[in-house]
Amino acid sequence: AQTVTQSQPEMSVQEAETVTLSCTYDTSESDYYLFWYKQPPSRQMILVIRQEAYKQQNATENRFSVNFQKAAKSFSLKISDSQLGDAAMYFCASSGNEKLTFGTGTRLTIIP
Amino acid sequence: DAGITQSPRHKVTETGTPVTLRCHQTENHRYMYWYRQDPGHGLRLIHYSYGVKDTDKGEVSDGYSVSRSKTEDFLLTLESATSSQTSVYFCAISDFEMADEQFFGPGTRLTVL
Numbered sequence: 001a002q003t004v005t006q007s008q009p010e011m012s013v014q015e016a017e018t019v020t021l022s023c024t025y026d027t028s029e030s031d032y033y034l035f036w037y038k039q040p041p042s043r044q045m046i047l048v049i050r051q052e053a054y055k056q057q058n059a060t061e062n063r064f065s066v067n068f069q070k071a072a073k074s075f076s077l078k079i080s081d082s083q084l085g086d087a088a089m090y091f092c093a094s095s096g097n098e099k100l101t102f103g104t105g106t107r108l109t110i111i112p
Numbered sequence: 113d114a115g116i117t118q119s120p121r122h123k124v125t126e127t128g129t130p131v132t133l134r135c136h137q138t139e140n141h142r143y144m145y146w147y148r149q150d151p152g153h154g155l156r157l158i159h160y161s162y163g164v165k166d167t168d169k170g171e172v173s174d175g176y177s178v179s180r181s182k183t184e185d186f187l188l189t190l191e192s193a194t195s196s197q198t199s200v201y202f203c204a205i206s207d208f209e210m211a212d213e214q215f216f217g218p219g220t221r222l223t224v225l
Binding site for chain 2: 004006033035043044045047050091098099100101102103104105
């Protein structure tokens, strides 16, 4: 069975600063993907970034980047130049066997 | 945005009544999923489908059944709703060839009194 752990239930960051959200996972799959999803107050689940486990290079999408440490099974999300619109719940997820396993989420607050 | 709709968006019902939630997609994706979201638990998989009439259980399937008679529709049924099934329910779709990425519907808030 896969597990995904997000140990920070809540985080806050000053607007324009950088914040890192942590995620660790455990999987027996040899080929898998990792994801960060954002859920704003509208409740819509939005894909932020995706990482293929076989790629050593860390994925980046504009202000969002990941630090993928495969041996440590760690997959953290860094948000640079935080904006008010980044306030949301963030979920880490891992794929395997046609399914996704989600962490319990981190609520990110942006302080103006 | 992926074409996924859920109906109803909100529902209040009483304990013991049957409830059916509908997920409809216009993307022709093979895989469809039902999750529930509860505080402190993230999203947990209830059931999923990998094709018409092909379904399988997730980690929290007790008390739920599903059906998929057409590619575009995936129904979730609570045969006899209980208060513990009060939750937000999300449908998701996936095209397996697209690296397991899932696209989510807007969610249904279900309250069982």
